[in-house]
Amino acid sequence: MTTAYRPPRDxxxxxxxxxxxxxxxxxxxxxxxxxxxxxxxxVIDAVLNGGDPAAxxxxxxxxxxxxxxxxxxxxHAVTFLNLAPTATVIRLDGYRLPAWMIQGGNHSAWLLIxxxxxxxxxxxx
Amino acid sequence: xTEPDAVSGVDxxxxxxxxxxxxxxxxxxxxxTEPDAVSGVDxxxxxxxxxxxxxxxxxxxxxTEAKHHEVRQTTTRTITLEVTRYRPGQxxxxxxxxxxxxxxxxxxxxxxxxxxxxQLDGTLSxxxxxRMGICGSCGMNxxxxxxLTCGTFFTEFGDGPIRIEPLKGFPIIRDLVVEVxxxxxxxxxxKPWLIREGEELPLTTEHAQTPAQLEAYKQYSMCINCxxxxxxxxxxxxxxxxxGPAAIALAQRxxxxxxxxxxxxxxxxxxxxVWGCTFVGECTKVCPKHVDPAEAIQRYKVTAAMRSIxxxxxx
Ligand code: SF4
Ligand code: FES
Numbered sequence: 001m002t003t004a005y006r007p008p009r010d011x012x013x014x015x016x017x018x019x020x021x022x023x024x025x026x027x028x029x030x031x032x033x034x035x036x037x038x039x040x041x042x043v044i045d046a047v048l049n050g051g052d053p054a055a056x057x058x059x060x061x062x063x064x065x066x067x068x069x070x071x072x073x074x075x076h077a078v079t080f081l082n083l084a085p086t087a088t089v090i091r092l093d094g095y096r097l098p099a100w101m102i103q104g105g106n107h108s109a110w111l112l113i114x115x116x117x118x119x120x121x122x123x124x125x
Numbered sequence: 126x127t128e129p130d131a132v133s134g135v136d137x138x139x140x141x142x143x144x145x146x147x148x149x150x151x152x153x154x155x156x157x158t159e160p161d162a163v164s165g166v167d168x169x170x171x172x173x174x175x176x177x178x179x180x181x182x183x184x185x186x187x188x189t190e191a192k193h194h195e196v197r198q199t200t201t202r203t204i205t206l207e208v209t210r211y212r213p214g215q216x217x218x219x220x221x222x223x224x225x226x227x228x229x230x231x232x233x234x235x236x237x238x239x240x241x242x243x244q245l246d247g248t249l250s251x252x253x254x255x256r257m258g259i260c261g262s263c264g265m266n267x268x269x270x271x272x273l274t275c276g277t278f279f280t281e282f283g284d285g286p287i288r289i290e291p292l293k294g295f296p297i298i299r300d301l302v303v304e305v306x307x308x309x310x311x312x313x314x315x316k317p318w319l320i321r322e323g324e325e326l327p328l329t330t331e332h333a334q335t336p337a338q339l340e341a342y343k344q345y346s347m348c349i350n351c352x353x354x355x356x357x358x359x360x361x362x363x364x365x366x367x368x369g370p371a372a373i374a375l376a377q378r379x380x381x382x383x384x385x386x387x388x389x390x391x392x393x394x395x396x397x398x399v400w401g402c403t404f405v406g407e408c409t410k411v412c413p414k415h416v417d418p419a420e421a422i423q424r425y426k427v428t429a430a431m432r433s434i435x436x437x438x439x440x
Contacts, residue, residue: 003213004296004304013359016269020359023405083404087423 026079032072039066081106204228204279205286206237208249211297219297221288228279234289235263235274238301251301258413261349264356265301266290271353271411294355294362308352311368315376320387338383345378345421347414354408354418360401368398370408370418377421380428394429402426 010016014024039062046053056062084106085099203225211219224245226237235253242249253263256275263274268288279287295303354370361367376393379385393399402422409419 004298005211005213005216005219006296007293009363013362017407019407019410020405023403027403083406083423086404086406086409086417086420087427089420089424 029072029076261351271356292356342381357407374418374421
């Protein structure tokens with residue numbers, strides 16, 4: 001029989017190290033990603049059913065929530081795209097593509113898609 | 126030094142520090158300001174006989190240098206090492222014990238521990254072997270971070286103190302020694318050998334590889350089984366069933382080897398294996414050999430996902 005000491009479970013493990021805290025913060029921002037999807041569905045529903053999406057989106061609490069959600073989802077997207085090179089090893093003719101190139105490609109594609117969406121949403125008909 | 130060393134003169138004898146019953150909770154630090162009264166008796170057991178510990182919470186047991194020792198010191202400065210002590214069967218929980226050791230610029234933390242063992246308290250237990258970052262046995266938590274103590278130097282910590290604890294996430298057998306059985310079982314579980322199928326080739330057959338084929342897995346073959354990545358992984362610490370970083374990197378080392386014909390999909394495509402990883406990334410940060418186990422795991426997630434979508438694709 002072993003007499004080894006088994007430490008009790010550490011419920012505050014994410015406070016023990018700065019990287020753990022950043023990781024948990026990144027995971028928690030997923031909640032705002034979910035909110036962004038819910039918000040989008042509410043707005044689409046209003047448009048399709050002849051409602052006024054601005055009436056909902058213009059309420060002070062929705063604006064406040066969306067400002068926070070924008071910051072959180074941007075943080076989530078940036079950290080997510082920065083991690084992508086770890087999962088994708090791309091070799092070109094024996095040369096491994098450095099992480100910054102994959103990250104740069106991700107961020108460029110993200111900006112491009114955002115710009116296209118912004119163009120269609122913001123243009124005055 | 127002209128006087129004989131009171132401690133190292135105990136040739137081959139078991140040194141009993143006799144810390145007595147420990148009733149303190151975890152996190153308590155013992156403080157003793159007087160050095161141990163030890164006498165050099167050849168072949169004799171050394172009894173420091175500290176007896177029952179009646180110190181209050183928050184105290185540090187401080188052991189300064191033995192009065193006389195053989196080490197030629199080139200410095201009079203000292204640094205305090207706060208070291209976890211745990212005696213199975215006697216201590217209900219680990220406590221910290223404080224030792225003052227010479228502050229030498231070229232000393233690693235492991236040198237400090239060996240100084241304690243040789244000069245101050247021979248009962249201190251810890252693992253080490255190569256002293257050059259190869260055997261992987263000297264891993265401990267140094268100021269809260271999993272490190273190889275042979276490669277972690279005093280110069281990093283200024284005037285100290287330095288806290289040295291056993292690797293987190295593993296049961297403590299004694300002092301700084303942790304149980305490794307679970308880790309070794311996990312390594313074995315991934316079949317870490319070249320699996321071949323088909324005809325038996327003569328033993329003299331060479332399985333040549335191109336530099337590119339070698340490059341595909343070489344990084345994952347550099348692991349020294351030091352377990353630092355397990356200690357840094359909150360998933361493993363919270364759920365010991367998680368296969369863990371080094372074992373998955375080891376599996377990848379064979380999966381990506383052109384000579385291997387095995388398939389480790391069924392053991393890796395599981396919640397307790399690659400899908401248990403939440404990508405904290407600490408395993409890669411602490412790995413002293415740049416194995417990048419986090420990368421090994423994420424890459425296999427992509428492989429496993431592709432194989433689930435395209436069942437005919439192998440690897
Ligand atoms: S992957 Fe790195 S940290 Fe983990 S056991 Fe191997 S060498 Fe140690
Ligand atoms: S003693 Fe071998 S790695 Fe440190």
